[in-house]
Amino acid sequence: MAVFTEVTETQANDLMQALNLGQLTALRGIEGGIENTNYFATTDQGEYVLTLFERLTQAQLPFYLHLMKHLAGRGIPVPDPAANRDGDILHTVSGKPAAVVNKLAGKSQLAPQxxxxxxxxxxxxxxxxxxxxxxxxxxxxxxxxxxxxxxxxxxxxxxxxxxxxxxxxxxxxxxxxxxxxxxxxxxxxxxxxxxxxxxxxxxxxxxxxxxxxxxxxxxxxxxxxxxxxxxxxxxxxxxxxxxxxxxxxxxxxxxxxxxxxxxxxxxxxxxxxxxxxxxxxxxxxxxxxxxxxxxxxxxxxxxxxxxxxxxxxxxx
Ligand SMILES: Nc1ncnc2c1ncn2[C@@H]1O[C@H](COP(=O)(O)OP(=O)(O)OP(=O)(O)O)[C@@H](O)[C@H]1O
Ligand SMILES: N[C@@H](CCO)C(=O)O
CATH class of the missing domain: 3.90.1200.10 (Aminoglycoside phosphotransferase (APH), C-terminal lobe)
Structure with a gap:
């Protein structure tokens, strides 16, 4: 179970609007993962992952989020944090630091060759x-x-x-x-x-x-x-x-x-x-x-x- 903090559809929709990612059509908590609260959020524009950080602080997160943005901008397939009108990629939901990234296609290969x-x-x-x-x-x-x-x-x-x-x-x-x-x-x-x-x-x-x-x-x-x-x-x-x-x-x-x-x-x-x-x-x-x-x-x-x-x- 990896929903430690509940997020309502209204809260998720408000954030998607602020990020210009469209109208929320579905919100589903992600099982698996032990550190953070993760939801799949679908809008009329695409599929995203909403993460509420349960352990990392507002001060530590910019290094990770901007690194992902930097790598995504150079063509490395990593989740790209979405920015609001002011260019911010670190948000707050239910009092927790939060980010929205694009959902990656595919699944884990647990028996690699x-x-x-x-x-x-x-x-x-x-x-x-x-x-x-x-x-x-x-x-x-x-x-x-x-x-x-x-x-x-x-x-x-x-x-x-x-x-x-x-x-x-x-x-x-x-x-x-x-x-x-x-x-x-x-x-x-x-x-x-x-x-x-x-x-x-x-x-x-x-x-x-x-x-x-x-x-x-x-x-x-x-x-x-x-x-x-x-x-x-x-x-x-x-x-x-x-x-x-x-x-x-x-x-x-x-x-x-x-x-x-x-x-x-x-x-x-x-x-x-x-x-x-x-x-x-x-x-x-x-x-x-x-x-x-x-x-x-x-x-x-x-x-x-x-x-x-x-x-x-x-x-x-
Ligand atoms: N950007 C993404 N695209 C697609 N699926 C994702 C994405 N981010 C997370 N997931 C899914 O959510 C699950 C949990 O995410 P993650 O592993 O980051 O959880 P966590 O609790 O933050 O970390 P940990 O793996 O350390 O427990 C992943 O196994 C994966 O299935
Ligand atoms: N990948 C780590 C867990 C997360 O850091 C391990 O297998 O011990």
């Missing part, structure tokens, strides 16, 4: 390039400083072997982040959470990336590694699938070849991508937010992925 991984690699590289002249900045709020802060909080919940792995991997990632190769990595706005459920496909055709609310400025390689760790993994076993990974890497590189520093640090950042979600899943699992509707994902999945990345480093 090489062709889907290639499409994601290709569009990811295009998105990185398109974002490189975006002029707002916000760090990845789930980056290294957050890992350093959160690991001590989750350590008491782990057995000895897990705690040893988490401590040593965190130390390793701090060491990597201090290296000259890391400083040489190209960076810019990244999605940082581009899992299978945040991409739309129509058959083999990629129709959109969405859910940009973990985006931030980070290394492009980290973003690619987050994708490799979800799209190119056999989910039940957490095992790397090299056919799908090569398809993604090749397609990415056809648009933007990896630099020498990126090739060198691919194994390390694949580990970082696994560590990031192991930590956040441990945190969500053991320290659920008050009144949260969140059904925590299994943290041990990313422990397995991390162990796999250490035992069998990924290479081009």
């Amino acid at each position: 090489a062709v889907h991984c290639a499409a994601v690699g290709d569009m990811l590289a295009r998105m990185h390039l398109a974002g490189s002249d975006y002029n707002r900045s916000q760090p990845n709020l789930r980056g290294l400083p957050w890992w350093n802060e959160t690991v001590p909080v989750v350590l008491p919940y782990l057995d000895e072997a897990q705690a040893a792995l988490l401590r040593s991997e965190l130390a390793y990632q701090n060491h990597v982040a201090a290296s000259s190769a890391y400083a040489a990595l190209p960076r810019g706005p990244v999605h940082a959470d581009l899992f299978r459920d945040n991409v739309m496909f129509d058959g083999e055709q990629l129709t959109g990336f969405f859910d940009f609310y973990f985006a931030g400025v980070d290394t492009w390689l980290f973003d690619l590694c987050v994708c490799l760790n979800d799209w190119c993994i056999d989910l039940p076993m957490g095992v790397h699938d090299s056919e799908r990974a090569q398809a993604m890497l090749q397609a990415y590189q056809q648009v933007r070849p990896l630099s020498a520093a990126e090739r060198e640090l691919l194994p390390a950042l694949a580990r970082a991508g696994a560590l990031r979600f192991w930590i956040s899943r441990l945190w969500d699992y053991h320290l659920p937010r008050e009144a949260s509707m969140l059904k925590p994902h299994d943290p041990t999945h990313f422990e397995r992925v991390l162990r796999g990345r250490i035992a069998q480093p990924i290479h081009l």
Whole structure:
């Protein structure tokens, strides 16, 4: 259930009018999603998604919404926030920050093959390039400083072997982040959470990336590694699938070849991508937010992925 705040048809229609998107003909709450209230809003002009932000604040949202607008303006298929007469894209509904975006066609591809991984690699590289002249900045709020802060909080919940792995991997990632190769990595706005459920496909055709609310400025390689760790993994076993990974890497590189520093640090950042979600899943699992509707994902999945990345480093 993902309607935490009820919106009436009158409220939705008023907003659609203010955005010049036509007369509301249907409003339907979207199930699925755990962070925000989402509605599909149909008007006589098209289909839209109305989101009320339950966690992010008015101050944090402009970075995400303007990033989406910037990317959409450069031809990347991402939801494009609608502006009112004054050019504002962040609105207020029922006292909550709100936005209206176009509804993407297609559906999630939850059992991807090489062709889907290639499409994601290709569009990811295009998105990185398109974002490189975006002029707002916000760090990845789930980056290294957050890992350093959160690991001590989750350590008491782990057995000895897990705690040893988490401590040593965190130390390793701090060491990597201090290296000259890391400083040489190209960076810019990244999605940082581009899992299978945040991409739309129509058959083999990629129709959109969405859910940009973990985006931030980070290394492009980290973003690619987050994708490799979800799209190119056999989910039940957490095992790397090299056919799908090569398809993604090749397609990415056809648009933007990896630099020498990126090739060198691919194994390390694949580990970082696994560590990031192991930590956040441990945190969500053991320290659920008050009144949260969140059904925590299994943290041990990313422990397995991390162990796999250490035992069998990924290479081009
Ligand atoms: N622009 C869009 N076009 C089409 N469908 C969308 C769009 N935005 C959201 N959806 C649909 O709504 C569902 C919930 O959206 P989303 O995943 O962003 O929820 P959330 O609660 O904000 O985030 P989370 O995935 O972190 O729980 C998606 O799975 C998707 O089916
Ligand atoms: N994609 C994340 C959840 C949202 O950040 C995960 O699978 O842990």
